[in-house]
Amino acid sequence: MTRRGACAAALVNVVTLLGTPSSRAEVPPFPPAMTVRQESLGVVTLNLRVGGQGPAVLLLHGYGETGDMWAPLAAALIRDHTVIVPDLRGMGLSSQPTDGYDKRTQAGDMVRLLDGLSIARAAVVAHDIGNMVAFALAAEYPERVSRLVVMDAPIPGIGPWDAIVSNNPLLWHFRFGGPDMERLVAGRERIYLDRFWNEFSADPRRFDESSREHYARLYARPGAMRAGFAQFAAFDQDARDNRALIARGQLTMPVLAVGGERSFGETMAVVMRAAATNVQGAVVADSGHWLMEEQPAATVAVVRGFLDTTRRTAR
Numbered sequence: 001m002t003r004r005g006a007c008a009a010a011l012v013n014v015v016t017l018l019g020t021p022s023s024r025a026e027v028p029p030f031p032p033a034m035t036v037r038q039e040s041l042g043v044v045t046l047n048l049r050v051g052g053q054g055p056a057v058l059l060l061h062g063y064g065e066t067g068d069m070w071a072p073l074a075a076a077l078i079r080d081h082t083v084i085v086p087d088l089r090g091m092g093l094s095s096q097p098t099d100g101y102d103k104r105t106q107a108g109d110m111v112r113l114l115d116g117l118s119i120a121r122a123a124v125v126a127h128d129i130g131n132m133v134a135f136a137l138a139a140e141y142p143e144r145v146s147r148l149v150v151m152d153a154p155i156p157g158i159g160p161w162d163a164i165v166s167n168n169p170l171l172w173h174f175r176f177g178g179p180d181m182e183r184l185v186a187g188r189e190r191i192y193l194d195r196f197w198n199e200f201s202a203d204p205r206r207f208d209e210s211s212r213e214h215y216a217r218l219y220a221r222p223g224a225m226r227a228g229f230a231q232f233a234a235f236d237q238d239a240r241d242n243r244a245l246i247a248r249g250q251l252t253m254p255v256l257a258v259g260g261e262r263s264f265g266e267t268m269a270v271v272m273r274a275a276a277t278n279v280q281g282a283v284v285a286d287s288g289h290w291l292m293e294e295q296p297a298a299t300v301a302v303v304r305g306f307l308d309t310t311r312r313t314a315r
Helices: 006-012 021-025 067-077 103-116 129-140 161-166 169-175 179-185 189-199 209-219 224-233 235-247 267-273 296-314
Strands: 035-040 045-052 056-060 082-086 122-127 145-151 255-260 279-284
Touching: 045 067, 045 103, 056 067, 056 103, 056 129, 067 082, 067 122, 067 296, 082 103, 103 129, 103 235, 122 129, 122 296, 129 145, 129 235, 145 267, 145 296, 179 224, 189 209, 189 224, 209 224, 255 267, 255 296, 267 279, 279 296
Parallel strands: 056 082, 056 122, 122 145, 145 255, 255 279
Antiparallel strands: 035 045, 045 082
16 A cells, blocks of 8 residues: 555555345446355455456455455456456455465465366456565466566565655554554544545545445454454565565566556556566556556556457467
8 A cells, every 4th residue: 555656756766245235336346247255265264256267367456445346357357267356365255364464375375266266377466465465476376377467556575665665654554553553443444444545546536435335344344454454564574575585586477567647657667677577567547546446447458458468478
């Protein structure tokens, strides 16, 4: 999660609530062909949607949202892809184990999920915290990732990570967590999340009220904020893990690094070129951090175009 335009400045210097049918209208709907299921992976059970036929695409969400964010992209891909949309460990309607929020462990969650679906290899499209899980997955299990799309968030330990986190005091939420912080936010989840939705948007009105209500309810579930804070608390370990993974060799699969014009912009390509050899960059005009909410059509077109043009070379 980043403040709008902060990282560029540093360099220059739909899962629904079970049993609540009314919530289904609050975020864009997934295609009817996608089914909701729970997949037990041992210590964690992931809530996911899956549907379609063809090459697999795994969509990984970020903080302040759940897998629900991907409904418009899933609708564009399902006609010729198998689309897999989980809620990450501890988030949405997935279970909330006490630990395992480092991104290397969560990459293992994704491997077990793909194994359970009998999928050997997938393209991975990710946003925000999802970027970090996707990176760990691609770095540790490159044979499982055909292509990688990362959208508008840095990767711990990679490229300008230290400059980004040290030069922007508004990233206080990276260190915000623990029992006292949970007590401060309890019952005020919407207030806390509005800060991200407002400050990281080019125009906060594009993150609509119904979506805010939907996600705020999900993050108000018992244990959800603790699990969300744990995603950030793992960043130091994630940085150590990622540096060790890249020391073995850079990513070689095709990578698309997408930034919002009013957020990371071209910095996303800078980040990924520090760790991958085949990187394309893209900037979505008139968007902040929340690409799928602020500019869904343009974002879907960029991702779909990359997947289509690189499919042949990724076989």
